[in-house]
Amino acid sequence: MLGNLTFDALPFVRAWHSPSINEIIGAGAGAVVIIGAICTFALITRLGKWRYLWTEWMTSVDHKKIGIMYVLIAFVMLSRALMEAVLIRMQQAVAIQTPGFIEPNHFAQLFSTHGSIMIFFMAMPFLTGLINYVVPLQIGARDVAFPSLNSVSLWLTAGGSGLMMASLVVGEFSTGGWSGYPPYTELNYSGGVGPDYWIWAVTLSSLGSMFVGINVAVTLYKLRAPGMSWMRMPLFCWTSLCTAILMIFAMPALTVATLLLAADRYLGMHFFTDSLGGNMMNYVNLFWLFGHPEVYILVLPAFGVFSEVVSAFSSKELYGYTSLVLATLAIAVLSFTVWVHHFFTMGQGANVNAVFGIATMIIGIPTGVKIYDWIWTMFRGEVRFTPPMLFSIAFMVTFVIGGFTGIILATPPLDYLVHNTLFLVAHFHNMLIPGLLYGMIAGYQYWFPKAFGFRLSERWGRIAFVCWVVGFYLAFMPLYVLGAAGMARRTQEVFDPTFRPWLIAALCGALVLFAGLASLFIQLWVSIRDRHANGVPVGDPWDARGLEWATSSPPPEYNFATIPHVSNLDAFYWRKRNNGAYHPADHYRDITLPGNTSMGVIIGVAAAFCAFGLIWHIWWLAGLSVLIILGSWIARSFSRDTERIVSAAEVERIDRAWLAQAAAARPVPRQLEENAANEGLAEWMA
Amino acid sequence: MDGLSGPEFRHVGLNLQDHPSLTTQQVESNIFGFWVFLMSDAVIFALLFAVYGTMLVGTAGGPGPAQEFKIGPAFLETLILLTSSFTFGMASMSMKYGRSALGLFCWLLVTLFLGLAFLGMELNDFAAMFAHGAVPQRSGFLSSFFVLVGMHGLHVTAGALWIIVMMVQICVFGLDARVKINIIRLGLFWHFLDVVWVVIFSVVYLQGLMR
Amino acid sequence: MTYGIGYASALALTGIAFALVHWHVFSLDWTLGIVFGLALLQILVHFRCFLHITLGRSARADLQLLLFSTLIVSLMVAGTLVVVFNLRSRMM
Numbered sequence: 001m002l003g004n005l006t007f008d009a010l011p012f013v014r015a016w017h018s019p020s021i022n023e024i025i026g027a028g029a030g031a032v033v034i035i036g037a038i039c040t041f042a043l044i045t046r047l048g049k050w051r052y053l054w055t056e057w058m059t060s061v062d063h064k065k066i067g068i069m070y071v072l073i074a075f076v077m078l079s080r081a082l083m084e085a086v087l088i089r090m091q092q093a094v095a096i097q098t099p100g101f102i103e104p105n106h107f108a109q110l111f112s113t114h115g116s117i118m119i120f121f122m123a124m125p126f127l128t129g130l131i132n133y134v135v136p137l138q139i140g141a142r143d144v145a146f147p148s149l150n151s152v153s154l155w156l157t158a159g160g161s162g163l164m165m166a167s168l169v170v171g172e173f174s175t176g177g178w179s180g181y182p183p184y185t186e187l188n189y190s191g192g193v194g195p196d197y198w199i200w201a202v203t204l205s206s207l208g209s210m211f212v213g214i215n216v217a218v219t220l221y222k223l224r225a226p227g228m229s230w231m232r233m234p235l236f237c238w239t240s241l242c243t244a245i246l247m248i249f250a251m252p253a254l255t256v257a258t259l260l261l262a263a264d265r266y267l268g269m270h271f272f273t274d275s276l277g278g279n280m281m282n283y284v285n286l287f288w289l290f291g292h293p294e295v296y297i298l299v300l301p302a303f304g305v306f307s308e309v310v311s312a313f314s315s316k317e318l319y320g321y322t323s324l325v326l327a328t329l330a331i332a333v334l335s336f337t338v339w340v341h342h343f344f345t346m347g348q349g350a351n352v353n354a355v356f357g358i359a360t361m362i363i364g365i366p367t368g369v370k371i372y373d374w375i376w377t378m379f380r381g382e383v384r385f386t387p388p389m390l391f392s393i394a395f396m397v398t399f400v401i402g403g404f405t406g407i408i409l410a411t412p413p414l415d416y417l418v419h420n421t422l423f424l425v426a427h428f429h430n431m432l433i434p435g436l437l438y439g440m441i442a443g444y445q446y447w448f449p450k451a452f453g454f455r456l457s458e459r460w461g462r463i464a465f466v467c468w469v470v471g472f473y474l475a476f477m478p479l480y481v482l483g484a485a486g487m488a489r490r491t492q493e494v495f496d497p498t499f500r501p502w503l504i505a506a507l508c509g510a511l512v513l514f515a516g517l518a519s520l521f522i523q524l525w526v527s528i529r530d531r532h533a534n535g536v537p538v539g540d541p542w543d544a545r546g547l548e549w550a551t552s553s554p555p556p557e558y559n560f561a562t563i564p565h566v567s568n569l570d571a572f573y574w575r576k577r578n579n580g581a582y583h584p585a586d587h588y589r590d591i592t593l594p595g596n597t598s599m600g601v602i603i604g605v606a607a608a609f610c611a612f613g614l615i616w617h618i619w620w621l622a623g624l625s626v627l628i629i630l631g632s633w634i635a636r637s638f639s640r641d642t643e644r645i646v647s648a649a650e651v652e653r654i655d656r657a658w659l660a661q662a663a664a665a666r667p668v669p670r671q672l673e674e675n676a677a678n679e680g681l682a683e684w685m686a
Numbered sequence: 687m688d689g690l691s692g693p694e695f696r697h698v699g700l701n702l703q704d705h706p707s708l709t710t711q712q713v714e715s716n717i718f719g720f721w722v723f724l725m726s727d728a729v730i731f732a733l734l735f736a737v738y739g740t741m742l743v744g745t746a747g748g749p750g751p752a753q754e755f756k757i758g759p760a761f762l763e764t765l766i767l768l769t770s771s772f773t774f775g776m777a778s779m780s781m782k783y784g785r786s787a788l789g790l791f792c793w794l795l796v797t798l799f800l801g802l803a804f805l806g807m808e809l810n811d812f813a814a815m816f817a818h819g820a821v822p823q824r825s826g827f828l829s830s831f832f833v834l835v836g837m838h839g840l841h842v843t844a845g846a847l848w849i850i851v852m853m854v855q856i857c858v859f860g861l862d863a864r865v866k867i868n869i870i871r872l873g874l875f876w877h878f879l880d881v882v883w884v885v886i887f888s889v890v891y892l893q894g895l896m897r
Numbered sequence: 898m899t900y901g902i903g904y905a906s907a908l909a910l911t912g913i914a915f916a917l918v919h920w921h922v923f924s925l926d927w928t929l930g931i932v933f934g935l936a937l938l939q940i941l942v943h944f945r946c947f948l949h950i951t952l953g954r955s956a957r958a959d960l961q962l963l964l965f966s967t968l969i970v971s972l973m974v975a976g977t978l979v980v981v982f983n984l985r986s987r988m989m
Contacts, residue, residue, distance in 0.1 A: 145715045145716075145719055146715075146719060210726055213722075213726070214719055214722045214723055214726065215719075217722055218715050218718055218719040218722060219715075221715070221718065222711055222714055222715035222718060223711065223715065248722055248725065248726045249725070249726065249729055251726070252726050252727070252729040252730040252733065253729065253733055255730065256730055256733045256734065256737075260737070260833065263822075263829065263833060264829075267822065267823070268822075268823040269822050269823060269826075269829035269832075269833070270744070270746075270823070270825060270826040270829050271737070271741075271826060271829055271830065271833075273826075275746075276744075276746040276748075276824070276825050276826060277741065277743075277744025277745060277746035277748075277825040277826030277827055277829075278744065278826045278829075279740060279741065279744060279826060282737055282740055282741075286733060286737070289733070630847075634851055637851065637855070637868070638855065638858070640859070640862075640864070
């Protein structure tokens with residue numbers, strides 16, 4: 001009935017039988033998940049919000065709400081994975097010539113979940129959330145091209161995240177790292193459920209991301225407002241488009257890799273085994289066919305955010321818009337030509353490695369172009385050092401340092417020396433913390449007032465900034481040193497006592513980073529508390545440029561009362577200057593919106609249960625879930641009542657109320673935008 | 687505005703003027719979106735082909751392509767699938783020009799029948815191979831063969847299921863705009879599977895039989 | 898009647914390919930090359946006649962998409978084969 005599931009799968013039972021610090025940490029983590037879930041349920045029930053949550057959020061297909069839910073998932077998962085990072089650092093700082101307090105198997109689970117979560121359940125949801133929220137607004141659309149598919153993607157990601165959380169409570173997670181290389185993850189060497197959790201969580205996430213890619217690409221291709229030609233799109237749309245294209249073409253490679261591994265583990269096939277004709281190198285190749293484009297899936301949206309932020313807070317048109325577009329496209333195409341640099345040491349010949357090494361270095365060129373463009377955008381601009389801008393500047397400096405170490409790693413002979421050491425770990429954190437996380441935080445702080453109608457506390461934003469930057473340098477610069485000295489990554493016990501100071505410094509860095517995360521939560525709390533003083537309902541708090549600022553904050557569900565016509569880049573900025581903003585429409589029309597659907601939730605939850613059934617060999621559960629997924633999909637295709645209409649009168653009422661608010665608001669000059677006087681109406685200076 | 691009858695719209699040339707709720711933009715993005723999905727799917731097949739190519743030598747002393755592949759059934763399956771693509775084309779034509787939904791329904795039925803015949807033959811082939819001990823667990827080569835060809839078979843199964851759903855929808859809704867759009871997408875899917883099969887019979891069967 | 902043309906040419910191309918293999922008309926290498934060439938031709942026929950991809954309007958989104966997909970797919974497949982075969986020739 002319950003397959004391989006027994007009571008021993010519960011960490012509490014294991015901790016009861018052998019109460020070591022190691023097991024108690026595991027049980028504690030499981031308890032946090034359970035208590036957190038119970039508290040959330042109890043709170044929602046107590047507040048009587050279930051119906052509200054179901055109708056307004058869970059079944060909603062509004063791209064804005066879906067975007068917000070994505071970011072919420074990202075923050076929850078970021079908290080878990082960052083705590084794991086602190087544990088990892090703590091263990092290494094302690095375990096010098098002693099076993100430390102975390103056993104090897106548990107330690108391996110920690111770095112595996114840390115990596116898997118950070119990539120698939122923190123970074124991907126975060127950037128998907130921002131894209132979802134912002135792109136339709138920026139191109140003057142009412143929603144994405146496939147709103148219900150959007151909901152399916154969200155819930156597949158949520159289902160995958162749920163599986164990651166379940167692995168803390170039921171059973172164990174993979175010990176094979178975030179890349180899950182066979183043959184180690186084959187049945188012979190990892191017989192437990194760990195790799196299965198990894199396979200199915202990642203598969204759900206990658207399917208969801210593939211649908212996101214299709215959705216975003218089609219939205220940008222087909223739903224741009226009249227007059228918005230390609231070269232009038234905000235740069236964030238360009239980077240989103242390229243990310244979407246990469247998702248469409250790279251995610252299938254991951255799906256193939258994970259499913260073939262599953263075929264090995266479940267059906268006894270021989271794709272990646274070390275016997276009977278299997279070839280484990282195929283896995284490495286497939287994984288990085290996905291893995292390298294994935295790197296650009298992650299950083300491109302951040303590049304888009306920086307472009308928007310730098311332009312807005314320098315009050316200048318983006319310098320070299322065309323070159324930024326071309327650089328983005330070049331990066332997108334080139335990202336498919338460099339995957340071998342992840343396994344220079346696999347054993348292929350020097351010529352192959354040389355080709356891929358050179359291709360890798362070539363990617364540095366368009367990236368460098370972008371850095372120059374951002375710098376020139378700031379040059380002689382009216383730069384305001386708001387938190388998003390601070391994160392952008394920190395990104396430019398830090399990312400360039402990471403780029404230099406990337407050039408080192410792109411050189412195959414040097415890569416032979418430092419591969420699989422902490423040098424590599426330092427390098428990719430050096431790319432992804434500034435190149436992804438700073439961008440996401442900057443985007444979150446930049447667009448937050450748009451989404452919720454009030455500004456985030458700039459004071460706490462600066463505190464968070466200091467923590468994230470100081471923490472990063474303190475945590476990862478020592479790792480370069482350790483890596484160059486030969487310390488292998490993923491080491492549970494360290495044997496060289498001279499490493500101790502560096503490891504302690506890195507631990508301090510991790511703690512400062514954790515303080516950075518805490519500051520973000522405090523910032524949110526403080527800002528919600530002061531939301532009336534920080535309100536920017538008119539919707540343009542930063543004197544910004546794109547169409548997303550041309551509507552109220554938060555925007556109405558249909559985004560724009562009338563679809564704007566676009567005649568140049570930075571459409572809203574020029575409309576403000578020409579006194580063309582904040583006017584009522586000539587006449588209002590009925591607006592058709594997609595109606596709510598429960599299909600997304602049903603599919604996502606059923607997919608998670610299907611995966612759970614597969615992990616524990618509970619075949620009836622897996623089969624039943626597949627039937628539910630198919631059934632709800634087919635049932636949805638029979639539904640003809642999928643739209644609802646907002647009447648013209650309603651649209652006019654809402655629009656006129658907002659215009660009245662705008663007329664009553666006092667415009668603020670840029671210098672005072674961090675002041676309570678900011679109501680979201682910018683003073684239009686030349 | 688009617689974007690579905692102009693010369694530039696080549697798919698089936700629907701006339702949706704009586705469906706004001708669907709704009710040209712929506713129809714175009716619906717079909718384009720499905721194209722994008724197909725390309726994503728094409729990457730899955732391409733990678734399975736690549737894996738198959740690298741696994742050709744991985745027979746581990748077990749049965750190889752020359753012993754196990756039969757040219758007769760492979761040729762027949764190819765003919766059936768090509769014919770089903772043609773009959774689906776006829777279905778599209780009768781949706782475009784037909785006065786009633788009956789012609790469309792009948793052509794879909796023929797296509798479904800051919801699809802199921804193809805699947806039956808394929809399963810029969812697999813069963814024969816299993817009987818010789820050529821099971822996917824035997825070697826890396828056989829694993830990759832069964833997964834590649836089986837993946838195509840799974841797609842055909844999904845296509846057959848989709849045809850059944852569309853036939854029911856034709857009965858329930860007649861030919862409304864959403865049914866038409868779905869049949870266009872189903873057609874793209876079906877013809878796409880045919881393209882994949884062309885590669886399968888060339889790269890897998892014919893190449894295997896040559897060696 | 899693109900479907901009729903498509904069907905006829907697809908049948909012809911398929912028939913030739915199978916006939917070449919069945920009756921061993923050419924040497925192995927030649928047959929392999931011709932069969933793959935015929936397959937490529939047949940794919941083009943399918944795209945033209947069944948999937949209605951034409952070169953008529955070069956700005957068509959689906960044509961751009963198809964060309965880009967072809968580029969990426971060939972990069973991936975060719976890259977995989979080169980890397981893995983290179984590895985095999987060195988390791989075995």
